[in-house]
Amino acid sequence: MTDITTGNTITFQGPPAVSGGAEARSRGYWAGVARRLRHDRFTLFFLALALLIILGALIAPWLGLPDPFQTSMARRLKPIGFKGHLLGTDELGRDLFSRLVYGGRTSLLLGIVPVVLATLIGGLLGVVAGFFGRGVNMLIMRVMDVFYAFPSVLLAVAISGTLGGGILNGLIALTLVFIPSLCRIAESATVQIRALDYIEAARATGASNWSIIRTHVIGNVLTPVVVYASSLISVAVLLGAGLSFLGLGVEPPTPDWGQMLSSLRQSIYVQPLICALPGLAIFLTSLSFNFISDGLRRAMDVKA
Amino acid sequence: MFLVDTTSTATDERDVGGAAQPMLIVRDLKKHFAVRGAAVRSTARVHAVDGVSFTVAKGETLGVVGESGCGKSTLGKLLMHLIDADSGELIFDGGAIGTRDMPLTQLRRNLQMVFQDSSSSLNPRLSIETSIAYGPRVHGASASEAKAKARDLLVRVGLRPDIFAGRYPHELSGGQKQRVNIARALALDPRMIILDESVSALDKSVEAQVLNLLRRLREDLRLTYIFISHDLNVVQYISDRVLVMYMGKIVEIGAVDEIYRRPRHPYTKALLRSRLSSSPDERIKLAPLTGDPPNPINPPPGCRFRARCPHARDLCATAEPVLEDGATGRKVACHFAEELADA
């Protein structure tokens, strides 16, 4: 199946066949994934970078950074390294490095929370649609088709444009954008799993549908859904910052990368390098999550 | 050595109807599937199981044979109530299934199934122990009880719990997986097990080991088997009686020795002739079964085998033969069974 936001083709492959050597003995699937990830230095590097950005955002108030809201008319648009301003100042004289670190808070919030929510909602809807089939499937999947008929950027802009600006509306808009694709992935994986004999065997024991879903379906649907969801974080970071860039999403003076990029854009003739920095932060974050997702996909052996 | 409690006692207190009461009575079981994607969806139906009746006595093994697509797997799933029958009656040890005498939950405890494909029959994300313990957990056993039960059963199927309990399906060979599948089917202490092509995917040497395990379990636990397979040699080895299916119908049923020695239905004859012999002297002399079974969608009236039958006559095109009693409990569905007896 081809996905709407990234064009990725995700095929559910099931767990990798690991030969029963001494090392692979009696280990669960996730232990194997962790082992393979540990040997992937490239992915580990970007994992460390992403963790650094996340950590910086989390502990920003305790880092002893300059006040990100302190404006100064005298110190507007100063270059990198200017008198205690590591990365210079913005158009209102606020410390740019501090604002970039703080800005990670909203940008990461808009990147991660909608994907988590959409994974829970869309994944559950997909599992229900795939497992129960027939009318339930029709109802859920046809509604998803309608939302699928909107390009993701357009849908996000349409929803938050109508709801108005603000972080909460941005979160709602992005969550709604990601639900349909996650629902589809979960649905097609569930349909494949439902046909397997171990589901029949579980039925034959007289287990209830929910017990079968909990024990036998969710664990196996998780792989393709998690791999796919991880690839969406980078899309969500780009889209979320994009909304703020358009004046939806996060509103000033709260620092946010997209919104900072938007307001610094007016100053490209004065301090071009400074103006490009918030976008660089978005790029690095998105890049990190994409490489992590790619590494995860390889470690989980899901074909892309 | 641990013993599985209830079933190993001398008299089974779950035996309601006594030894003479058949374990399972099947009456006129029918299942038709609507054909998907048909231009006119009204009438296109596959008659997967079309009016099948038979009984299985306590402690016996009934083999079910037929070509692929004859409905034998559908039959197994119908008996397990994994799919709903269109019509028909099922009576387990005197209790009609679905009534107060034999509610579905009780049937699940009494009747279990071992599936064919050993690679998709176990959840890849669960350890062997957890997979086996799942059934008892569903029926209310505590986690430790279910775990102990799983370990007992691993011993029973010949896998050391200290080595295998924590392993995952991808770490097992095909034969080991099939042993686990058998253990899982035993986890609810069933009295009857449906084995659907349960050894078909295994190597010949492993197959023999698993068959011997099944025979031993049958003696130890007083089990009743329905053994579905396309492999006539395996069926002969394990079964007491055999049921031959063709396009959703029983064409012949009877004691395994009788049928293998003197098949009466032309289809059974052809089927037995076409099997591979281990002896090079027993060459196939007569023409084996030729052609494919006719389209199972909306079969024509008359005998379903007539298009491939060397003895077909006018009567076969108009009247459908019924399964008629013969000597020694044998039943044949052929108009000319008596006539062809010596052919």
Next chain:
Amino acid sequence: MIGYIIKRMLYIIPVCLGVTAVCFALMYLAPGDPAQALLPPDATPEDAAYLLRLYGFDQPVWVQYGRWVLRAASGDLGVSLQSQRPVFREVMSALGNTAVLSAGAVLLAFVLAFILGTVAAYNIGSRIDQASTTLSITGVSVPNYWLGIVLVIVFAVELGWLPAAGMGSAGSDSFSLTDWAQLRYAILPIITMSVLPLGIIMRSVRASVAEALGQESIQLLRAKGLPPYAILTHAVKNAFPQILAVMGLQFGFLVGGSILVETIFNWPGTGFLLGKAILTRDVPLLQGTILVLSISFVIINLVVDVLQSIFDPRVRRT
């Protein structure tokens, strides 16, 4: 195949109805009374009266929806509160400008992706392949609204080679691709827009060509000693329908998602219009633009599916 095409075409009817329902519902998503929310802060009483008439807010919701759909189907999307011009005409003239950028970006992306993806697929597992995979992931990670600004900084501000924004003196009505004086305005936006589809199409080209190269028929050609370029020609031919489909979809995404790039370059397309509508809370314009864009996306998807089913009978996407 004809049956599939007819089925696929009929299927867009419920989808389009769903799309109109979502667009209609947007009005009710807005906080507060929809009649009030529709009014810009500086609305005149005439505006208020016009809106009431247009939407029939005194009617039940489904009547409002029905009337709205019927009017929309006849090309009447109301009048922009800001410019007082019919929304349909505004959106349609902007759509052409967006299509120019999107088509240019997809073509540019395709040419580069095709070369890089084919080379990667032919040398699968090599350093070249790894580098191209990394490049493709980088491509889909770049925020294009940032890339646009960087390109402007480099090529417009620092080097002064290309204009920073707008469409040039000719304006949107007589834009001509053959006139360099006008075309130069489109170059930076097209490059900016092409990066995301470049990454995606490249990944798809690599996967399809690699798959085709692995097919037995092509293995046979290899065994027969056919030169590499001839083998590649075969492989590419096999992979083409799939690549075409991905390109078509990307075109659809670009048309629908042009708002960020067009905002940066002040390019008077549908995205720019959308941005303007959001900024001024011009609901008829917002709703109309979204409707036209999403219906266009549905139609592009339909065309892609039908074309693909003609070229490649194996694929019957539903």
